[in-house]
Amino acid sequence: xxxxxxxxxxxxxxxxxxxxxxxxxxxxxxxxxxxxxxxxxxxxxxxxxxxxxxxxxxxxxxxxxxxxxxxxxxxxxxxxxxxxxxxxxxxxxxxxxxxxxxxxxxxxxxxxxxxxxxxxxxxxxxxxxxxxxxxxxxxxxxxxxxxxxxxxxxxxxxxxxxxxxxxxxxxxxxxxxxxxxxxxxxxxxxxxxxxxxxxxxxxxxxxxxxxxxxxxxxxxxxxxxxxxxxxxxxxxxxxxxxxxxxxxxxxxxxxxxxxxxxxxxxxxxxxxxxxxxxxxxxxxxxxxxxxxxxxxxxxxxxxxxxxxxxxxxxxxxxxxxxx
Numbered sequence: 562x563x564x565x566x567x568x569x570x571x572x573x574x575x576x577x578x579x580x581x582x583x584x585x586x587x588x589x590x591x592x593x594x595x596x597x598x599x600x601x602x603x604x605x606x607x608x609x610x611x612x613x614x615x616x617x618x619x620x621x622x623x624x625x626x627x628x629x630x631x632x633x634x635x636x637x638x639x640x641x642x643x644x645x646x647x648x649x650x651x652x653x654x655x656x657x658x659x660x661x662x663x664x665x666x667x668x669x670x671x672x673x674x675x676x677x678x679x680x681x682x683x684x685x686x687x688x689x690x691x692x693x694x695x696x697x698x699x700x701x702x703x704x705x706x707x708x709x710x711x712x713x714x715x716x717x718x719x720x721x722x723x724x725x726x727x728x729x730x731x732x733x734x735x736x737x738x739x740x741x742x743x744x745x746x747x748x749x750x751x752x753x754x755x756x757x758x759x760x761x762x763x764x765x766x767x768x769x770x771x772x773x774x775x776x777x778x779x780x781x782x783x784x785x786x787x788x789x790x791x792x793x794x795x796x797x798x799x800x801x802x803x804x805x806x807x808x809x810x811x812x813x814x815x816x817x818x819x820x821x822x823x824x825x826x827x828x829x830x831x832x833x834x835x836x837x838x839x840x841x842x843x844x845x846x847x848x849x850x851x852x853x854x855x856x857x858x859x860x861x862x863x864x865x866x867x868x869x870x871x872x873x874x875x876x877x878x879x880x881x882x883x884x
Contacts, residue, residue, distance in 0.1 A: 573741045576824065580737065584730040588723075597726065598794075599834060604729045605790045607830035608736050610814040611823055612783030615740060617812075618820035619749065620776045621756030622672065625808045626683035629690030630660040630781040632803035634788025636694070636701050639708035649714055649793060656789030657782050664781025668774040687805045694800035707799025714793050729790050736783055740823045752776060784811075813851075817858050819865025828866055 584604075591597050609631060616622050634656035641652035671682050694701045702708050714725045743749050751772050754762040763769050792798065814833045819825025840850055862869040 570745050573745070573823075577734065577738055577741065580827075581734055584734070588726055588730065597723065599838065601726050601729055601794060603827075603831045603834040604726075604733050605787050605794060606811065606814065606834060607827050608729075608733055608790070609784040609787035609811055610818065610826035610830050611736050611740050612780035613811050613815050614818070614820065614823055614826045615743070615752070616776055616780040617815055618822075618825075619744065619752040619756060620773060622773060622777065623676075623680045624683040624777070624780065625680055625805070625812065626686035626690070627780070627784045627811050628687045628803045628805060628807040630664060630784035631788035631791065631807060632690050632694050632800075633660045633663060634785030635792040635798065635803070636708065636788075637785070638789040638792045639711060640700060642711055643708070649712075650716070653786065653789045653793075656792070657786040660785030660788070661778045661782035665774055665778035668777035669770075672770070672773045672777060684805065684808075687808045691800060691804050694803055701800060704799050704801065707797065708792065709797040711792060711796040713796065725790070725793055729794075732786060732790065736786070737823065737827075744823060748772070813855065815865075817855065817866055821865065825865045832866070 587600055591600060609627060613624065613627055616624055637659045638649070638652045638656040641647040641655050642649060645652075647655070667686065671679065671686070674682050695704050697703075714728065716724050716728065744752075751762065751767045754765060754767055755769055755772060759769050788803075791802070795802070810833055814826060814829030816829070817832055818827070818829025836851070836854075858866060
């Protein structure tokens, strides 16, 4: 019997369709406030994690400052809605575009660094963003009160059901679809070449500086979109939501999920969002358990949890075909 094998593009298209079905089922079946909020948080943070996967996993550029772009997106949306009177949808567009512009501007000097110097520079960016969010009270409201009483999202007036979940799910599907197309495009191959060796990539005619700046800006845009959705989700928030710990959590999502596939961001985001609630009865040991999970993943699943699971499924399917 002839073996039927899907190309990677076809598998990703099927996966994207399956993701849409799963999100629709979750939207229609999960009605409990607590579990629905957990799912929504996972969706929101997965969007930022996808951008970091492109930046770190495909371009090989470390960033510990993604909290800065999430904060810019959240505060941009809050100010556009409250002070300018903009509708949440165009405000969400601003919260995506503004971090992209800032990200592109700061990437030019920052990405001249590499290794731990780049990590330290982006860490400084994230720390500076937290200080600005805490002190620039005319824009951010500081630590107290912050941004408060954003209106509940109502895309369709009079509709009682939760419309933010639908919007966030559509944003996730758009981000995933765009990222998968990017990975399979010549740009995606250029990113992988840069990750392998910037010198070789430059010798092959790839504009390394321009490509790195563009992917840094794209990751910042995704983080800003995540921040805008987070603002709509929380409706009231302050600078403590955007500390450097947020960047660490996003990095954990990517490392635990997978550095080699966009799908890992979904697995990592779901795991990192669910873990604190699963470990609520083990408060004293929570940090130890986090560290143990990270250590086990790095030691035994160097490609990430998602890649390991996908590889296992593929081996099972090949075994069935062989029989």
